[in-house]
Amino acid sequence: MNKIAKIFETLEYGPAPESAQPALDWIKAHDGVFGHFINGAWTKPGKTFSSDNPATGESLAQVSDGSAEDVDKAVKAARAAFKSWSALSGYERAKYLYAIARLVQKHSRLFAVLESLDNGKPIRESRDIDIPLVARHFYHHAGWAQHRDREFPGAVPYGVCGQIIPWNFPLLMLAWKIAPALAAGNTVVLKPAEFTSLTALLFAEICEKAGLPKGVVNIVTGFGETGQAIVAHPDIDKIAFTGSTDVGKAIRAATAGTGKGLSLELGGKSPYIVFEDADIDSAIEGLVDAIWFNQGQVCCAGSRLLVQESIEERFIRKLKLRMSKLRVGDPLDKAIDIGALVAPVQVERVRELMQRGVEEGGSVYEPDIDLPAGGCFLKPALITDVSPANTVVAEEIFGPVLVAMSFRTPEEAVALANNTRYGLAATIWSENINLALDIAPKIKAGVVWINGTNNFDAAVGFGGYKESGFGREGGKEGMGVYLKPAWEKDLKPAPAAKASPAKPANPLDASQGIDQTAKMYIGGKQARPDSGYSRPVFGPAGNLVGEAGEGNRKDIRNAVEAARAALGWGTSSAHNRAQILYFLAENLQYRRAEFAARIKEQTGEKGEAEVDAAIERLFAFAGWADKYDGAVHNPPLRAIAAAMVEPIGVLAILAPQARPLLGSVALLAPALAMGNPVVLVPSEKSPLSMTDFYQVLETSDVPSGVVNIVTGDSAVLAKTLAEHDGIDAIWCVGDAATSTMVEKASVGNLKQTWTSRGLNYDLSDTEKFDGDYFLRRATQVKNVWVPYGA
Ligand code: ADP
Numbered sequence: 001m002n003k004i005a006k007i008f009e010t011l012e013y014g015p016a017p018e019s020a021q022p023a024l025d026w027i028k029a030h031d032g033v034f035g036h037f038i039n040g041a042w043t044k045p046g047k048t049f050s051s052d053n054p055a056t057g058e059s060l061a062q063v064s065d066g067s068a069e070d071v072d073k074a075v076k077a078a079r080a081a082f083k084s085w086s087a088l089s090g091y092e093r094a095k096y097l098y099a100i101a102r103l104v105q106k107h108s109r110l111f112a113v114l115e116s117l118d119n120g121k122p123i124r125e126s127r128d129i130d131i132p133l134v135a136r137h138f139y140h141h142a143g144w145a146q147h148r149d150r151e152f153p154g155a156v157p158y159g160v161c162g163q164i165i166p167w168n169f170p171l172l173m174l175a176w177k178i179a180p181a182l183a184a185g186n187t188v189v190l191k192p193a194e195f196t197s198l199t200a201l202l203f204a205e206i207c208e209k210a211g212l213p214k215g216v217v218n219i220v221t222g223f224g225e226t227g228q229a230i231v232a233h234p235d236i237d238k239i240a241f242t243g244s245t246d247v248g249k250a251i252r253a254a255t256a257g258t259g260k261g262l263s264l265e266l267g268g269k270s271p272y273i274v275f276e277d278a279d280i281d282s283a284i285e286g287l288v289d290a291i292w293f294n295q296g297q298v299c300c301a302g303s304r305l306l307v308q309e310s311i312e313e314r315f316i317r318k319l320k321l322r323m324s325k326l327r328v329g330d331p332l333d334k335a336i337d338i339g340a341l342v343a344p345v346q347v348e349r350v351r352e353l354m355q356r357g358v359e360e361g362g363s364v365y366e367p368d369i370d371l372p373a374g375g376c377f378l379k380p381a382l383i384t385d386v387s388p389a390n391t392v393v394a395e396e397i398f399g400p401v402l403v404a405m406s407f408r409t410p411e412e413a414v415a416l417a418n419n420t421r422y423g424l425a426a427t428i429w430s431e432n433i434n435l436a437l438d439i440a441p442k443i444k445a446g447v448v449w450i451n452g453t454n455n456f457d458a459a460v461g462f463g464g465y466k467e468s469g470f471g472r473e474g475g476k477e478g479m480g481v482y483l484k485p486a487w488e489k490d491l492k493p494a495p496a497a498k499a500s501p502a503k504p505a506n507p508l509d510a511s512q513g514i515d516q517t518a519k520m521y522i523g524g525k526q527a528r529p530d531s532g533y534s535r536p537v538f539g540p541a542g543n544l545v546g547e548a549g550e551g552n553r554k555d556i557r558n559a560v561e562a563a564r565a566a567l568g569w570g571t572s573s574a575h576n577r578a579q580i581l582y583f584l585a586e587n588l589q590y591r592r593a594e595f596a597a598r599i600k601e602q603t604g605e606k607g608e609a610e611v612d613a614a615i616e617r618l619f620a621f622a623g624w625a626d627k628y629d630g631a632v633h634n635p636p637l638r639a640i641a642a643a644m645v646e647p648i649g650v651l652a653i654l655a656p657q658a659r660p661l662l663g664s665v666a667l668l669a670p671a672l673a674m675g676n677p678v679v680l681v682p683s684e685k686s687p688l689s690m691t692d693f694y695q696v697l698e699t700s701d702v703p704s705g706v707v708n709i710v711t712g713d714s715a716v717l718a719k720t721l722a723e724h725d726g727i728d729a730i731w732c733v734g735d736a737a738t739s740t741m742v743e744k745a746s747v748g749n750l751k752q753t754w755t756s757r758g759l760n761y762d763l764s765d766t767e768k769f770d771g772d773y774f775l776r777r778a779t780q781v782k783n784v785w786v787p788y789g790a
Contacts, residue, residue, distance in 0.1 A: 013327065016334040018123045023114040024060075026202065033062040034197070036070055036221060037204035039077035040214025043070070049223075051197055054120035054340040054376040055331050063197045066222030071189065071229040074218035078160040078187040079235055081215030086157050086185040093145035097183060099210040101138035104131065107206070111199055115171055116331040118198045120340030120376060121294050123332050133456060134175040136636075137474070140458035141179035144479050148184060151476065155483035157185035158261050159237035162230035164251075166243045167193035167342050168297040168398075173242050174200050176473040178217060179458075184482035186238070189218045191230055193243075195342045197221040228254070236260060238482070242299070245396075245422075245467050249747045256747075257740025259757055263471025263481045264750070265299065265463055267396040268424030270445065271417035272302030272453070275410070275436075276310045278429035282451070284315070284322050287402070288337070290427060290453040292326065292380050295341050296400040299468075300425035302453055303397060305404040306416050312406045316384065323380050324367035338400060341376040350378060350399030357383045357392035357403070388419050396422070410435065414442045421749070423465030427453045440784045441571070441644070446472070448784045455785045457635035461643060465780060466728075470752045475633065475643065477781050487768060491759040494735075517547040518691030520555050520711065523562030524704020526694060530554035535712065537688055540604030548687040551712030553720050556679065559708035560726040563650040563677040566705030570647040570675030574626035577673060581622035583700040585615045591696065595661060595689060602660055602686035613764055614665040620770040621669035628674065628775045633783070640788040645779045647675035648752060649728030652721040654714055654742075656733035656756075659764065660686035661693070666763035667731055668707065670774035676729070677706045679721065684714040714738070722746045722753075729753070731777070733761065752777070 001009065035043035048062035064070070085093070104111065111134070112127040121130070148155070161181045165173040170192055181188050192200035204219045220226060224247070231239055231254050238261030241251050248266040255262050272290050274283045290302025307315050331339035341347050358364060366379040381401045386393050392403050407413040417426055425447040430436045440448045446464045449455055456462060461472035471481040517534040519526040529549030539545045549555070569577070588595065592611050599607025630643040651671045656663040660683045671678050682690035690709055697707055710717060715738050721727055722745035729752040732742045739755035746753050754777050763769050 013335045017330065018113060018116075018332045018334060020113060020117055020332055022110050023117050026110060026114065027061045027198070030061070034201050034221070035064050036066060036074065037201065037217070037219040038070070038074045039218065040208065046070070049194065051118060051195070052343070053117050054342050055372070056375055060117060061198060063201075063221045066191065066220040066226035066229070068229040070220050070222075071226060071233060074189040074220050075160055075233050075235050077215035077218055078189050081213055082159055082187045085187055085213060085216050088185075090146040090148050093183060093185065094142040096210055096212055097138050097142035097145055097179065100206060100212070101135050101142065103206045103209055104138060105135045107202075108132070108135065111171060111202060113332070114202055115199050116339065119167060119170055119196050120331050120342055122336055122339040123334055124336075125294060130169055130172045133458070134171050137175040137179045137458040141183040144180065145183035148479070148483075152479065152483050154486055156486045156489065157482060158484060159186060160235060161186045161188045161238045161240060161482065162233065162236040163188055163190040163240045164227045164230060164243065165190065165192055167196040168294060168299070170196035171199040171203065174203060176242075177240050180473070180478050180482050181240070182216065184479060186482055187216045189220060189230060189236070191220050191222060191226050194221075194223045231255060238262070240471070240481070241265070245750075248469060249750065252747050252750065253744055256743035257736065257757070261481070261484065264469035265471070265473060266467065266469040266750075268299050268301070268422045268464065268468050269304055269394065269396050269420050270300050270302050270422070270425040270427070271304045271306050271443070272427045273413050273417060273429065273439070274305070274307045274311070274315060275413075275428075275430040275432070276308040277431045277435070279431060279451075280311065280315060280318060283429040284318055286427065286429065286453045287319065288322060288326070291402045292338055292400050293454055295338055295378070297342060297346070297398050298454070300447065300454070302425070302427050303402060304393065305402055306407050306413055307404065308413070309406040309408050316382075316404065319382065320365055320367070323365070323382065324369060326367070326369065326380050328369060328371055328377055328379060330372060338380060341378060341399060344376055346399065347376045347378060350397055350401060353392060353395065353397050353399075354381060354383070354401060357386065357390065360386070360390045360392070362386045362390060362392060362403070388416065394420070410439060414439060418444050421467040424468035425449070446780065446782055448782060450784065450786050452639060452785060452787060455635070455637055455639060457633070457637065457641070460633045460635055460641040460783050460785075461781050462783070467750045469750065470780070472781060476631070477643075480776065485768070485773065491761065493758055494756070494760040517549065518688060518711065520549050520551060520559070521691070521694045521697070521707070521709040522555070522559045523565070523708065524698075527555070527558070529712075530558075537602065537686065539601055545601045546688050548691060548711040551681070551710035551717055555710045555712075556717060556720045556724065559679045559710050560650060560724055562705040562708050563679050564726055566677040566703060567649065569677050569703060569706045570649075572675070574629070577675060578622045578625035580701050581618050581625060581669060581673060584696060584702065585618035585622065587696045587700050588615050588618065595692065598689050598692055599660060602688060607661075610659055610662045614662045616766070617662065617665050617669050617770060620766075621673040624670070624775060625673040628772065628779070630781065638787060638789055639785050642784045642786065644782045644784060645674070646782050648778065648780055649676065650726060651676040651678050651778065652727045652730040653678055653680045654718045654721070654730070654732040654734055654738075655680060655682050655690070656763065657683045657685045657714075660689035662764055663733070664690050664693075666769055667733075667774065671778050672706065674775060674778040676778055677708075679708045679710065679727070681710055681712070681714055681717045681721070684712070687711040715741070718742050719745055722751065723748060725749045727751060729777070732756065733763075734758070
């Protein structure tokens with residue numbers, strides 16, 4: 001048989017190799033060794049390490065291991081460049097971003113080949129997905145640069161941003177970090193991951209070619225220690241990190257109390273839900289993309305298949321057949337599906353986790369297909385016979401391994417999908433649009449794809465819920481994390497609070513003449529403090545004006561439980577929430593005189609103005625409740641992305657000591673308007689305005705559990721709240737030490753935090769605080785991708 005006849009007979013693929021030569025030539029032009037790119041110039045290579053080709057194990061180039069001094073030099077260059085870069089007009093910055101986009105496009109094949117060589121991903125992906133998305137990101141953000149001032153009035157860039165990225169999408173993650181930072185007017189020091197530095201270095205050359213002013217972009221290569229040096233550098237204003245949840249938590253702890261801005265895009269274990277009425281063949285193709293795209297080394301990989309029991313057997317059979325047709329091979333071969341994992345250590349890690357899966361009772365299926373000899377290759381794998389508690393179901397594997405479970409009802413699918421500490425993405429397959437759109441809002445994830453998967457676009461925010469991190473990349477939300485209000489830079493330390501008079505030595509003395517101790521307010525009922533103790537409340541002259549309960553850990557536990565039971569507040573209609581906030585305002589108005597007198601009693605100040613301000617604030621956020629909402633994006637794909645503004649969850653609030661009523665209401669109102677149930681610790685010194693507020697809550701139709709109030713020692717209760725896994729976000733007005741403690745203690749479940757760090761945030765300032773400042777912090781955006789149009 002001649003060759004052509006044989007090909008027809010077997011229908012085997014022939015090799016379709018892309019040449020590595022242009023990328024190898026580029027490396028050779030640098031003598032195979034790279035320094036850092038600092039202040040627009042290349043440093044002399046210092047101590048170096050090898051960047052290897054994972055498909056062959058061969059060294060591609062030597063890359064410098066950045067020291068703390070290198071980082072310092074880069075930060076100094078970025079700081080020096082910041083002044084003039086941030087002073088450029090938006091149009092000027094836009095032109096640079098546009099030039100970068102054009103140059104990335106012009107050299108896209110070189111980028112794609114270099115990326116596949118260094119990372120092991122199939123050229124099909126780097127050529128058709130990674131690099132085009134990089135160019136799109138710079139184009140899109142050129143526009144944001146120009147329109148920044150109109151779209152973000154009163155906002156200024158942070159300054160110098162430290163950016164640390166992983167190895168799974170080396171150039172794309174760089175683009176996601178650098179494009180918005182530069183568009184907003186920041187300068188950057190970026191560290192690529194140690195396995196994949198080369199395209200970042202090629203990008204540095206693009207910056208040179210684009211004539212970007214020196215010091216605006218600095219690239220320092222190195223390992224985790226180099227990343228640590230960036231995080232620890234005192235002259236960095238904001239850290240943006242993408243990588244593992246463990247390192248993300250370490251960075252959260254390291255930045256606590258520093259005032260550095262922080263955005264984290266971390267791990268995931270995203271559910272891929274297939275209902276019985278799904279188009280099964282499409283769902284299988286989607287699944288191939290969800291879990292075997294980039295060898296499964298994708299933070300939002302659809303790595304947990306949840307398939308309806310009625311179609312489970314058929315679906316798994318078809319899936320196995322499809323897996324047996326996947327081709328694993330040379331990343332530079334245009335006809336392969338799966339390339340090499342990034343490094344031997346990752347292969348080991350994936351194997352160990354799979355072994356763990358087997359030990360815990362899972363059954364592993366790997367198709368009988370060829371693997372290239374040598375290199376970091378793994379077969380696609382499917383693990384069945386697993387349950388939610390299994391390691392392979394709970395842990396991110398970050399490799400080509402899918403775990404599969406079944407469900408019976410949509411409710412069960414939602415429960416399984418949300419049974420994870422992560423919340424990055426989710427996929428839903430169903431031909432029933434009603435079902436799909438009913439499930440989407442119930443999934444706790446930053447991105448939901450309906451009848452599709454792994455759609456990304458620069459105009460659509462991407463980022464996680466829960467331990468998948470906070471902050472968004474892409475879209476308007478993504479720009480928002482690189483900007484802050486101009487006035488924040490000028491905040492002065494808060495005036496020192498007057499010390500409370502000492503507690504009487506004999507607790508019995510405190511109670512003289514007072515016949516009523518204010519209780520806690522938990523789950524819509526007044527509750528005695530668990531401790532059985534109360535604390536005296538003194539007026540300005542040291543006179544006893546009342547007593548409040550001494551809240552403890554158990555009161556907090558009960559309050560959090562009640563708040564979690566009230567999470568339905570977030571799905572009640574915004575109109576309904578607005579009505580209730582208006583009603584609160586109205587009922588406070590009825591009791592104006594009484595509340596004013598109580599304020600005077602505690603602080604000595606005339607209280608009417610504060611009550612009026614609190615009423616106005618309730619009105620303001622009643623007004624916002626049904627207006628601060630999302631957008632519909634039109635990405636260049638056959639889909640729309642509905643950017644839904646959702647509450648974060650249970651919010652803990654530590655109110656300021658001053659302004660016993662307004663201080664609490666100013667924080668409570670935006671949290672409630674956006675649908676978050678709250679556990680509030682009112683002013684420690686003057687808690688009685690908020691314990692009086694129970695009656696206003698009770699007469700205003702606020703559902704039980706939506707507002708819970710625990711009085712007591714603010715710092716002690718702050719710690720308990722920050723450590724509690726049932727709290728999703730925490731706002732704390734407090735001194736620097738308490739703020740630092742709150743940020744550190746919130747690491748456990750990566751709460752979103754806002755702290756005043758001892759600075760004078762004057763919450764009575766209407767201009768600053770009756771708008772989006774707290775609304776933004778009370779919400780997170782979920783992007784729901786829906787097929788749309790032909
Ligand atoms: P992955 O699991 O994706 O490899 P890592 O979180 O380990 O993710 O790495 C992501 C990036 O964070 C890399 O650039 C790595 O060098 C860097 N890194 C690792 N450890 C630290 C650390 N302690 N502080 C700062 N950066 C770190």
